[in-house]
Each structure stands twice: as structure tokens, then as C-alpha cells.
Amino acid sequence: xxxxxxxPRNRITKTGKRIMLECSQTKGHDRMYWYRQDPGLGLRLIYxxxxxKDINKGEISDGYxxxxxxxxxxxxxxxxxxxxxxxxxxxxxxxxxxxxxxxHFGNGTRxxxx
Amino acid sequence: xxxVEQSLFLSxxxxxxxxxxxxxxxxxSTYLYWYKQEPGAGLQLLTYIxxxxxxxxxxxxxxxxxxxxxxxxxxxxxxxxxxxAIYFCAERKRGSTLGRLYFGRGTQxxxxx
Numbered sequence: 360x361x362x363x364x365x366x367p368r369n370r371i372t373k374t375g376k377r378i379m380l381e382c383s384q385t386k387g388h389d390r391m392y393w394y395r396q397d398p399g400l401g402l403r404l405i406y407x408x409x410x411x412k413d414i415n416k417g418e419i420s421d422g423y424x425x426x427x428x429x430x431x432x433x434x435x436x437x438x439x440x441x442x443x444x445x446x447x448x449x450x451x452x453x454x455x456x457x458x459x460x461x462x463h464f465g466n467g468t469r470x471x472x473x
Numbered sequence: 474x475x476x477v478e479q480s481l482f483l484s485x486x487x488x489x490x491x492x493x494x495x496x497x498x499x500x501x502s503t504y505l506y507w508y509k510q511e512p513g514a515g516l517q518l519l520t521y522i523x524x525x526x527x528x529x530x531x532x533x534x535x536x537x538x539x540x541x542x543x544x545x546x547x548x549x550x551x552x553x554x555x556x557x558a559i560y561f562c563a564e565r566k567r568g569s570t571l572g573r574l575y576f577g578r579g580t581q582x583x584x585x586x
Contacts, residue, residue, distance in 0.1 A: 363515075390572055399481065401561065401578035402516075417573075449515055453572050459504055459523075460565075460572045464515035 362386045365450050365465035372440050373473055380435045380468045382450030389455050391433035392462065393417075393425060396447040405448075408433055409455070440472045477577035479562055484583045491549040493580045495562030500543055502564040506574065507536065507547045510559040519547070519560075549582075557584045 363384045372378050382391065393405040394417075404417030406425040414425060422444060424436045437444055447469050451462040478496040485491045497505060503524050508516040522529045522536045522545075529536045535548040549556055559581050563574040 392573065394576075399578060401477075402576040404573060407573055451516075455572065459521060461504075461506060461518045461521060462516075462563075462572075462574055463518070464508075466513075466515045 363450060363452055363463055363465035365448075365468050367468060368466065369469045369471075371471045371473065374441055376440050378437050378440055378470070380448055380450075380470070382433045382435070382465060384431050384450075384452045384463075386452055386454070386463060387430075388452035388463070389430060390453045390460075391427065392451040392453075393423075393433070393435045394449045394451060395419065396449060396467070402449065405435065437470075440470075442472045445470060445472045477562055477564060477575055479560075479577040479580045481578065482581050482583070484585065485552050487552060487554055487584055487586050489552055491547075491552045491556070491582055491584075493547045493549075493560050493562075493582065495545040495547075495577055497543050497545060497562065497564040498575070499564060499566040500540060501567035503567055503569075504565045505536075505538060505545050506563040506565075507534075507545075508561040508563060508576075510561065510579070512558075516561060552582075552584050554584045554586055557582055 366381045392407040394402040408427045411427045449467050450465045453460045506521040507519040509519045510516050533550045537546045559579040561579045562577040
């Protein structure tokens with residue numbers, strides 16, 4: 360979905376480095392999410408946010424932090440990357456005003472920690 | 474169970490029908506979704522069904538919902554090679570915080586010519 364943009368698309372980093380993954384959206388949605396995808400494990404929720412003052416932990420938030428700098432921007436940080444954080448990371452948005460309110464996903468960031 | 478369950482792999486021949494099954498966790502879930510992920514891409518919403526419906530049809534896609542058994546299926550008629558992808562089932566539980574979805578592990582559909 361081109362309305363949800365993630366940068367970078369690919370990133371290789373070393374153990375112990377701090378990195379940030381960025382997400383921006385032009386959909387005007389208030390809710391934003393960060394998911395992690397590992398082969399055979401599906402998608403697991405890291406953090407989610409209703410607006411700039413609201414941050415909530417998902418089921419695998421340890422080792423991650425987030426910042427909702429504006430309604431349109433939601434960044435994910437790894438303070439000290441470790442190899443088991445190698446995964447595909449997805450940002451998603453949804454609209455609290457829609458009763459159905461599906462998630463709209465970006466194209467993902469593939470992160471490799473060596 | 475506590476997790477959304479899907480079989481991991483399905484192979485079909487081009488032109489046949491594909492049926493991907495899912496068992497979800499919460500009988501009070503309000504919406505159930507099917508997403509498609511092609512290689513190198515994000516998840517694309519295919520279709521969804523509201524919990525008060527039994528069936529929904531959208532062109533080649535048919536979704537069946539059995540609330541008693543908490544079972545959801547996606548049928549793709551006349552499957553094409555372009556349908557090869559990973560398909561994710563997801564549920565929105567009643568009262569779900571901030572509209573979050575719970576995903577299955579995904580079913581890899583391979584279509585043989």
C-alpha cells in the first residue's frame with residue numbers, strides 16, 4: 360500500500376548498534392502499529408498507538424521502543440540490536456472511524472543483525 | 474486454543490479450487506479477515522466478513538464462517554499462478570484494544586501450471 364511508506368526497505372547492522380525504522384502514512388489514520396514477521400511464526404505485534412500521546416506495548420515489546428512524532432509518523436527503534444531481531448518488520452495503520460477498520464500495511468523493512 | 478491456527482502449506486493445480494482453512498480463538502470476535510502477501514511485499518487485504526454473516530462472495534473468493542466451531546475458510550475458484558502467495562487469517566476480538574488484529578501463521582499457497 361503506497362500510502363504507508365517504510366524506510367529503509369533493507370538494513371544490515373551489527374550486534375549492539377542502535378537503529379531506527381521509520382514509517383509514514385498519508386491515509387490520515389489515527390492508529391498505527393508495528394508488527395514483526397518471522398518465517399513460520401506469522402505476525403506478532405510489537406507496539407501500537409492511537410495518537411501522539413498514546414503508546415501501547417504488544418506481546419513482544421522487549422528490546423524495542425517507539426516514537427509517535429506526529430499522527431502520520433511512527434518510528435521503531437532497536438537500542439542495541441541482537442541477531443534474534445533479524446526479521447521482516449511491518450508498519451500498519453487503521454482508522455478508528457471505520458466500523459470494519461482493517462489494517463493497511465507498508466511494504467516492510469527487512470532487517471539483518473550480524 | 475489461544476492462537477489463530479492455519480495449515481502452513483497448500484498446493485493446487487492451476488484451474489482447480491483452493492480452500493484455505495483457519496481456526497480462530499474468540500467466538501465473540503467481530504470481524505474476520507483474509508490478507509494476501511506476495512513475495513517482497515506487505516500484506517494486502519483480500520476480504521473480510523462480519524461475525525453475523527455465514528458467507529461472503531467476492532468474484533473468485535468465497536469466505537465461509539462457522540461461528541459455532543470458530544472456523545473460517547477462504548475458497549479461491551479457478552486458481553491461477555498469480556494466486557501463489559502467503560494467505561493470513563486474522564481476527565478482531567470483541568473489545569480489542571485499539572482495533573488490533575490477531576494473525577495466524579499464514580498458509581503458503583503454491584499453484585502449479
